[in-house]
Amino acid sequence: xxxxxxxxxxxxxxxxxxxxxxxxxxxxxxxxxxxxxxxxxxxxxxxxxxxxxxxxxxxxxxxxxxxxxxxxxxxxxxxxxxxxxxxxxxxxxxxxxxxxxxxxxxxxxxxxxxxxxxxxxxxxxxxxxxxxxxxxxxxxxxxxxxxxxxxxxxxxxxxxxxxxxxxxxxxxxxxxxxxxxxxxxxxxxxxxxxxxxxxxxxxxxxxxxxxxxxxxxxxxxxxxxxxxxxxxxxxxxxxxxxxxxxxxxxxxxxxxxxxxxxxxxxxxxxx
Numbered sequence: 266x267x268x269x270x271x272x273x274x275x276x277x278x279x280x281x282x283x284x285x286x287x288x289x290x291x292x293x294x295x296x297x298x299x300x301x302x303x304x305x306x307x308x309x310x311x312x313x314x315x316x317x318x319x320x321x322x323x324x325x326x327x328x329x330x331x332x333x334x335x336x337x338x339x340x341x342x343x344x345x346x347x348x349x350x351x352x353x354x355x356x357x358x359x360x361x362x363x364x365x366x367x368x369x370x371x372x373x374x375x376x377x378x379x380x381x382x383x384x385x386x387x388x389x390x391x392x393x394x395x396x397x398x399x400x401x402x403x404x405x406x407x408x409x410x411x412x413x414x415x416x417x418x419x420x421x422x423x424x425x426x427x428x429x430x431x432x433x434x435x436x437x438x439x440x441x442x443x444x445x446x447x448x449x450x451x452x453x454x455x456x457x458x459x460x461x462x463x464x465x466x467x468x469x470x471x472x473x474x475x476x477x478x479x480x481x482x483x484x485x486x487x488x489x490x491x492x493x494x495x496x497x498x499x500x501x502x503x504x505x506x507x508x509x510x511x512x513x514x515x516x517x518x519x520x521x522x523x524x525x526x527x528x529x530x531x532x533x534x535x536x
C-alpha cells in the first residue's frame with residue numbers, strides 16, 4: 266500500500282466513539298442547572314445571526330447587480346423580527362401554550378410578507394454566474410462574507426449539536442424525567458409517553474389551536490416544570506457537548522473564527 270493511500274485512509278477515518286460515561290456521572294442535579302446556554306453555542310450562529318448573514322448576502326448581491334446595470338430587490342429581512350424561536354426542549358413557555366397551544370406564534374403574529382418578485386432571466390444569470398464575476402453575484406457576496414466563500418451555519422458545530430441532542434435523549438436522567446412528565450400528564454387525563462409524543466400529536470397540526478390542544482399544551486409546560494425537564498436535559502447535554510468539543514477541538518476553533526469573521530463582515534454590510 267502506498268504512502269498516499271495510507272494518508273488518505275487516515276484522513277478519512279471516523280473518530281472513535283467518545284465515552285460519555287465519566288462526564289454523565291458528574292451531571293449536576295437539575296435544580297442547580299441555570300440557563301439554557303450550551304458549550305457549542307460559542308461556535309454556532311444563533312437564529313438572529315443566521316438572518317444577519319442572509320440579509321448581508323442579499324444586500325451584497327443587490328450591490329453587485331447594480332454595478333452591472335441591473336436592479337433587483339430581495340424580500341426584506343429583519344433578523345430580530347423574523348428569527349425563529351428555538352424549541353430545542355419542546356414547548357416550555359406557559360404564555361405561548363395558553364394562547365397558541367403547540368403552534369408557532371410567529372405564524373399568527375408575523376406581518377404578511379410582501380409578494381415575492383420573480384427575478385428576470387438576466388438577473389438570475391448574473392446571480393448564478395452565467396455573467397459578471399466568478400461565481401456570479403452570489404459568489405462575490407459569499408467571498409466578501411467568508412474567506413472560504415461558505416457563509417452560513419458552521420457545519421461541524423451544527424452536526425455535533427444535533428448529535429448531543431440525540432445522545433442526551435437516551436440517557437437515564439432524561440428518560441427518567443420523561444417518565445415523570447408522562448405520569449404528571451396522565452394524572453391530568455392526558456396519555457403521552459413523552460413530550461415529543463404530545464407536540465407531534467396529529468390532532469395538533471392544522472389551523473389554530475383547539476381548546477383541547479391548549480389544555481394539553483398548558484399541562485405539558487406545567488409537567489415539564491414539575492419533572493425538571495429543561496434543567497435535566499441542559500445539564501446532561503452540557504456534559505455531552507464538553508466531551509464532543511474535546512474530541513473536535515481543532516475543527517471547532519476554526520469554526521469559531523469563521524463565525525466571528527462572517528458576522529463582522531455581515532454587520533459591516535448591514536450597517
